[in-house]
Amino acid sequence: MKTKQFFVILSLLMMFTGIGIIGYLGLSETVLPAWNPASVLSNEDADHIVGKAIDIVDAKGSVISRACRGVAVGDEIINSKGDHYRVIKVDQNRAVAKSLGKDKQFLAWHEFFTDERLAMAAANRKGGTVGIYHTHSDEAYVPSDGSESIPFKGGIYDVGRSLVSRLQQKSDTRVVYDQTPHDPHDNAAYQRSRRTAMKLMKQNPVAIIDVHRDGIPDASYYRATVSDNKVSQLRLVVGRQNPNMEANKDFARRMMAYANKVHPTIVKEIFMAKGNYNQDLMPTAILIEAGTHTNTKGEAERGVALFADAIPTVLGIEGGPQTRNVPGGGITQPGATGTGGWRAVGWILGLTLLLGGGFLFISTGSLKGVGDRLAGFGKEFTNYLGPVTRIRQRAKKPAGDTKVMKKASDNMADRAVIDHRDDVTED
Structure with a gap:
């Protein structure tokens, strides 16, 4: 009887393990990478807390960046000059970053985009779709909207429309602009916006862009005059906690390099932050912050419009870098889909365990039958080995x-x- 119980338990474990593996792989494509129960239950601040400002300084104490998000050890910054830093210490409203020297890949892209022959590639126009959405749909601009937050209809939508309009005017880009709100502004916002991002993925886009604004109090940090326009500069944010991080980071490098060639300094920096931001969905997913809540909405609208001028060329919608030999080897980087092989193995293993257990259930009709079948198999196997064992015993x-x-x-x-x-x- 104990043998039967053992085999019953074993068969159930096989089936539940198979279901668990398949469930994880299935949910991970829609929810799991963005869903972190610990973050919801913890006391960590939500992303983009208005009025919160953390100064990030170098070894000499000079401010190299500011952020309203929760800065963490390991976060990285690449500024518009190519200077690369990594945060090594965080103390309340101040973080210390170590210099990693110049970012060689960004400099390679910067040099590549200075080649005037690139403009000739734009003559080879071809279609392409860009998806745009807002995770934090309440975000607004105080000087223009009267508040930093307007639930479900923040001023960030006007900034998104400015980006869409410029893309459509300047190129053959097809834009899918999803205006689904994802309020409230909490730690689960990215889980909710993931459903929107997945809907955009069904359009087979060449890129998806999540448009935000920052929340530091200092408007002058982003305010600038670029190409004779008074604008708020942009920050590109890459999530460190996703398997596409290296590909996302290289895409951000390309965008900053070419955007700053077309409109110098329009992109202030790239910030590699602790988070996922749904960027595991594709190697050309990016989050942009168009100024901060103390900038005017007009500044942010003009800023994203200038940024839009660079998007088609970098993505190859008008021809461009992927049609030539370029640093990094094209839009989709090696390793961008590196998890696919392991996912396939996981699916095979899960299905094998589940179908194996299901076959036993169907063929026997009951849990007892499962135990009997497995126990009978064990007995037959033992009987088969019996004569061999006796012969060996005699020989010994x-x-x-x-x-x-x-x-x-x-x-x-x-x-x-x-x-x-x-x-x-x-x-």
């Missing part, structure tokens, strides 16, 4: 056993002779 008998058997045989023969002699004497 010690030599002394043969002598004992021979002596017993001799004794039996002597006894037979004596019995025969007695019978003759009696006659």
Whole structure:
């Protein structure tokens, strides 16, 4: 009975394991990468807390960046000059970053885009779709909107429309602009916006862009005059906690390099932050921050419009870098889909376990039958091995056993002779 119980438990574990693997792989495509129960239950601040400002300084104490998000050790910054930093210490409203020198890949892209022959590639126009949405749909601009937050209809929508309009005017870009709100502005916002991003993915886009604004109080940090326009500069944000990070980062490098060639300094920096931001969905997913809540909405609208001028060329919608030999090897970087092989193995393993358990259920009709079938298989296997075991045991008998058997045989023969002699004497 214990054997049957063991096999029943084993079969159930196989089936539940298979279901678990398949469930994880299925959900990971829609929810899991963006869903982190620990972050919701923890006391961590939500992303983009208005009015919060953390100064990030270098070894000399000079401010190299500011952020309203929760800066963490390991976050990185690449500024418009190509200077690369990594945060090594965080103390309340101040973080210290270590210089990693110049970012060689960004400099390679910067040099590549200075080649005037690139403009000729734009003559080879071809279609392409860009998806745009807003995770934080309440974000607004105080000088223009009267508040930093307007639930479900923040001023960030006007900034998104400016980006869409410029893309449509300047190129053959097809834009799918999803205006689904994802309020409230909390740690689960990216989980909700993931459903929107997945809808955009069904359009087979060449890129998806999540448009935000920052929340630091200092408007001057982003305010600038670019190409004779008073604008708020942009920050590109890449999530460090996703398998596409390297590809997303290289896409951000390309965007900053070419956008700053067309409109110098329109992109202020690239910030590699702790988070996912749904960028695991594709290697050309990006988050942009168009100024901060203390900038005017007009500044942010003009800023994203200038940024839009670079998008078609970098994505190859008007021809461009992917049609030539370029640093990094094209839009989709090596490793961007590196998890596909492991996912395939996971699906095969999960299906094998699930179907194997299902077959046993169908063929036997009950849990008891499963145990009987497996126990019977074990018994048959044991019986099959039985003769082999006995033969091996005989072969291993010690030599002394043969002598004992021979002596017993001799004794039996002597006894037979004596019995025969007695019978003759009696006659």
